[in-house]
Amino acid sequence: MTISIGHRRLQIAQPGNILLWLIAAFHILLAAALLAVLFSVSPAAAADDSCSGKDLMAELKQSDPARYAEVVKEADAVPNGKGIFWKIDKPGLKPSWLLGSMHVTDPRVLNLPDYAQAAHDSADTIVIESDEILDEKKAAAALLARPDLTMFTDGTTIDKLLSPEDYARLDAGLKQRGIPLSAVSRMRPWMIASAVALPACEIARKAKGVQFLDQKIAADAIKQGKQVKGLETLAEQLQAMAELPMEFHLKSLIETLELGPKMNDVVETMTDLYLSGDVGMTIPMLKTVSPEEGGDGDYAAFEQRIILDRNKVMADRAAPILAAGNVFMAVGALHLPGDQGVIELLRKQGFTVTAVN
Template sequence: MNVSFFSGTRFERLQGLLLWLIAAIHVAVLASLVLVLGSLTAHAQQPEPACHGTSLVDEMKAKDPAAYQRIVAEGDKVPNGKGIFWKIEKPGTATSWLLGTMHVTDPRVLKMPAGADAALTDAKTIIVESAEVLDEQKAMGSVLANPELTMFTDGTSIEKLLSKDDLALLESGLKQRGIPLAAVSRMKPWMLMAFVSLPACEMARKAKAEAFLDKRIAMDAAAAGKSVKGLETYAEQLGAMASIPTDIHLKSLVETIKLGAKMDDVFETMTDLYLSGEMGLTIPLLKQVAPDGSDDEGYAEFEELIVTKRNHLMAERAAPILSEGNVFMAVGALHLPGEEGLVELLRKQGFSVTRAN
């Protein structure tokens, strides 16, 4: 990959795609539940494909260090933008912990930061985004009970919404993953995003039912007899995605497919930022380097519905549990930073929240 990927409409596409990839990663957690994609199970018996991708952060450091320094300066302004592991304290209660996660099976992500394993072992109560992750049959029932959230139920199909050329791109992209268009044509476009944006190696691990970080935390806790509590239901999470206009989802779906193998670079960039704990760099990386004319309005809607609104809901529901002390809380890392991120919102709830790594 060369530096031209950062220029012109290429990076404008990347800006929107990184933002929507955040959502797609989250939605991919549900992929094993929506087994209209039964074809994925066929890949479970095949050798796992190698992971590819180059971090765009590393490339920028090497080829445009001045631009990278501008992004770092902007990222430094993001409240609580550094670190994914935090200590939560309140007078009279035992210490609790907050871990930012990435909803993937990548072995690098599954290795938690120093101190997190011990904190998890010692904790009495575990909080995850949705406790339904422990019971896939129950989660499937929740999804099927609200089909309008994931599927077109009015006779609409993806074939009717895309142009002939874009539909051909989608069909080709799905075919590369072993997914026939006919099997998923009534899925909402944001569901399809999960299957064309994730690297083949990640999809293969999911097909083998390997646990992503949040699920592994919940499963280990339940096996140890700990109380596992969720902050949201799958129906609520699906509803947040479904509330965003379909045309925005369609645009992101098409642009994702057009980038093809470059999506591996996008995914590696997200992973690189996560592993370095530099969550505050994510949005500045996109907004400072992207050219004028990028879809700020679309991002604002995404941020409000998928991040900010859910942050407030999580903080409100977590507060009484955290007040009991000795809790280990694990939620998506991009819910932590910012003026309306979980770290700041928990402080407003009366907790002292400090970096643990």
């Protein structure tokens, strides 16, 4: 695959990795949810809040049973890949709870299972990735205080980095979400890509004031008089993205534009997998959307900086909070599975972590 970036042309040896990092990034881009605040997207300007998309796994199961079986086999091999709700025990402590979250406003996701809601309501302390999301205006102000993390500060604009064709497609994609291209022209490509990757219905619901899951969990806790603590700052999350190479981000933005409406299918499938607790199937599923064709350097770099490094930070910072017992913690679901996931890291700290069906 060859793409144009300004006057340059780049060979992409592995489009699959670009899609993988983008969708994996979807669960950490809390900043993208602030676009409605930053750009004052009104409910009238935003798209309709009804989502469209089909379940790609159901389609694959019918069209290619053998390939579907391979995906299931790969998913089954992922440690802790089943379940989004876990119990955390340690002798002498009241049990704590761990929820793998999805940072979306989908009503199906917001409706926690009864046992998870009961654990939330009875907990003394609520832990989320960043407690800054409780006040979006303050969070937006914090981001604007570090413009280097989200914006070009040297006069660069996105039209200088994209071909005219890709620039026009970007304009169209943003219009569908009620976001003027002029408002993001100086934004870094990964920030723009997050806006395009989010389904239009997500932006529309955000413009109408609907909270995404983590916000709702924290806001409900505040109403109940509970203490809410964050494991990271938004600036730390953005810094991790900003440290990845610029061409990496540009390729990812263009790959997102290439997907077009298919992105709705990808997000719908991710949501279905999340709701069924099949978190370990997410990455194998994504490989069927954009098959790997080469080395995995791009995704390996992303995985290390955005997922694995942050897993360690989350587990280390959560440990002293969990030491008090009776904690309800919610972090992105893709941080849970794997031999270097948050679950395994907590076990290495002496906690017993078991799935709750």
